[in-house]
Amino acid sequence: MELASQQAISDRHDSLERIRAAGDELMSVSNLRYEGRYVSAGEFGRVHVMEFGDGPPVVLVHGAGSGGPAWHRQIAALSRDHRVIVPDVPMFGMSDLPDRIDAPREQIADVILGVMDELNVEASDIAGHSMGALGSLGAMMREPTRFNRAVLLSSPGFGRGLNWLLRLASLSALRRFVRYDSRRDRHFFFDRFEAQKSGPSIERDLWKEMHFQVGNRNLATEIFHQGLRSFANWRGQRDLLTADELSIVTASTLLVWGDSDLIIPTRHSRRALVTIPGVRLEIIENCGHIVQLEAPDRLTDLMTDWLRVN
Numbered sequence: 001m002e003l004a005s006q007q008a009i010s011d012r013h014d015s016l017e018r019i020r021a022a023g024d025e026l027m028s029v030s031n032l033r034y035e036g037r038y039v040s041a042g043e044f045g046r047v048h049v050m051e052f053g054d055g056p057p058v059v060l061v062h063g064a065g066s067g068g069p070a071w072h073r074q075i076a077a078l079s080r081d082h083r084v085i086v087p088d089v090p091m092f093g094m095s096d097l098p099d100r101i102d103a104p105r106e107q108i109a110d111v112i113l114g115v116m117d118e119l120n121v122e123a124s125d126i127a128g129h130s131m132g133a134l135g136s137l138g139a140m141m142r143e144p145t146r147f148n149r150a151v152l153l154s155s156p157g158f159g160r161g162l163n164w165l166l167r168l169a170s171l172s173a174l175r176r177f178v179r180y181d182s183r184r185d186r187h188f189f190f191d192r193f194e195a196q197k198s199g200p201s202i203e204r205d206l207w208k209e210m211h212f213q214v215g216n217r218n219l220a221t222e223i224f225h226q227g228l229r230s231f232a233n234w235r236g237q238r239d240l241l242t243a244d245e246l247s248i249v250t251a252s253t254l255l256v257w258g259d260s261d262l263i264i265p266t267r268h269s270r271r272a273l274v275t276i277p278g279v280r281l282e283i284i285e286n287c288g289h290i291v292q293l294e295a296p297d298r299l300t301d302l303m304t305d306w307l308r309v310n
Helices: 002-030 068-078 104-118 131-142 164-169 172-177 183-194 202-215 220-231 268-275 296-306
Strands: 037-041 044-052 057-061 083-087 124-129 147-153 252-258 279-284
Touching: 002 068, 002 202, 037 104, 044 068, 044 104, 057 068, 057 104, 057 131, 068 083, 068 124, 068 296, 083 104, 104 131, 104 220, 124 131, 131 147, 147 296, 164 220, 183 202, 202 220, 252 268, 252 296, 268 279, 279 296
Parallel strands: 057 083, 057 124, 124 147, 147 252, 252 279
Antiparallel strands: 037 044, 044 083
């Protein structure tokens, strides 16, 4: 039994080291390092958080399948005049695996607000991508006075529409359709659906490797599918935001969508536009779901302008 426990600890360390190395390679594109510290946030005991720069705080919340390095270009730009706070949402990046995932929006909101509390941040700007955008909205609806400005990329919550492979994979009997621990399958999904508009590049390969290492993490596969089942079923998205819920949001909000998003349909931006108070929408041409990779310069310009320090 003791040998089994020691092996589990060793496997956990090895898988985290592979994620750290992949994330470090991706962040090196912007001359940054994947280095942070662990804090407690909500129900999660070890949430990995990076901090860069000084000034008004902004929290960057990545989407499913990756981690904080997804924001490397935006970190480099924003940290010139912001305190940039970048948590790894539990289940991804360097944070510990959770015991359960049954309410992603609320659990990610717990992480955001818990990290802000641990770092003594009373109010902040925020940006979230995909599932991170949904969690950001959860935090903004729960404690609206703590958020000043927001940038939400490719956000779920505005319709049932969802990639058909994710719908199939949400069913236990069909989970093989998205195998997080297979490099071939993970790369196929990335190339065909997540970032199908960008051509070959070294940075693209680094993104793919990080996504694979996160999915290949020891003991992660079951938790990943548990999270997917709580978010979606064969009909599509399950967690749909209501107009009453969204009316609580007070942050000035910029919505950003790629015009060719094959994960969260671009048409959902129209409902988001009419249900979030005081919102502005930017549709980026020739761009899929992973806006940070496929339109990095345009996105960075949009974010730095929207979050500009007065």
